[in-house]
Structures are given as structure tokens and as C-alpha cells.
Amino acid sequence: MQKNGDISDLKEENLMFRRSLEANIIKDDEKKVFDNEYKLFKQSILYPNFRTIGYAATFKKSIYQDKIEKELIEKYRYENIITNVIEDTGYMFEFTKKGKYFWEKYITEFIGMNPDKLGLY
Numbered sequence: 001m002q003k004n005g006d007i008s009d010l011k012e013e014n015l016m017f018r019r020s021l022e023a024n025i026i027k028d029d030e031k032k033v034f035d036n037e038y039k040l041f042k043q044s045i046l047y048p049n050f051r052t053i054g055y056a057a058t059f060k061k062s063i064y065q066d067k068i069e070k071e072l073i074e075k076y077r078y079e080n081i082i083t084n085v086i087e088d089t090g091y092m093f094e095f096t097k098k099g100k101y102f103w104e105k106y107i108t109e110f111i112g113m114n115p116d117k118l119g120l121y
Contacts, residue, residue: 026101034101041102046075051110054095054103057082062090 026034041047049068053076056063065087073091076082081099086092095103 026097031101034098037098038102038105041079041081046072046079046081050102050106053082054106056091057093057095057099058103060092062088062092064090 041050049072052063052068055061068091070087070091073082073085073093076099077085077093080096081102082093083096083099084094
């Protein structure tokens with residue numbers, strides 16, 4: 001038999017999970033904006049380093065400071081692609097919602113598959 005505290009803890013945890021999922025849902029109008037921004041991003045100075053950035057964000061790896069310029073990290077942050085940058089002997093960060101969307105587009109193009117078949121969007 002569960003105690004009332006256990007049930008309310010489970011309800012609160014369930015609510016946190018739902019909010020987390022809802023925060024990552026990309027609406028159609030937001031997708032259009034991200035798609036347009038991604039086209040511009042592909043032509044920017046940030047695109048050639050995106051594989052390194054994406055790998056680090058996805059696998060929670062640090063990028064050593066001698067491998068990427070601090071100004072470039074700041075540009076990714078300014079463009080709202082990464083957030084929560086931690087600087088120590090390297091850079092660690094997380095993707096924003098936009099950054100996750102860009103990464104999914106990037107890896108989909110990289111492996112040459114249709115995103116609809118992968119179920120990413």
C-alpha cells in the first residue's frame with residue numbers, strides 16, 4: 001500500500017515529465033521558422049564546426065579550448081543553438097530547442113535519410 005506522500009510525489013514527477021516533453025514539442029509555425037533559420041545557418045561560419053558542437057552536446061563531452069575558439073562558442077550561444085556553457089579546461093554545453101532541431105536536421109542530412117522515415121519530426 002502506497003502512502004499519500006508517495007502518490008503525490010509520483011503525480012509531481014509525472015507532471016515534470018509531461019512539461020519536459022511538451023517543452024520539446026516543435027509546433028508547425030516554429031518548425032517553419034527553424035527551417036528558414038537552418039537554411040541560413042548552413043551558409044554561416046558556424047556550420048563547418050557543427051559536427052563537433054553536436055557531438056559534444058549529444059554525448060555530454062567537453063571540447064578542449066585549443067580545439068575551438070571561445071568567440072565561436074559565444075556565437076553559437078548568441079544564435080540560441082547552445083545554452084548552459086560551462087568553461088573549465090574545455091567547453092561543455094547543452095542544445096536549446098532550436099539547437100536540437102538543427103542537430104536532427106544535420107544528422108539526417110549527414111546520413112542521407114528522409115527525416116519522415118526516421119520519425120524525428
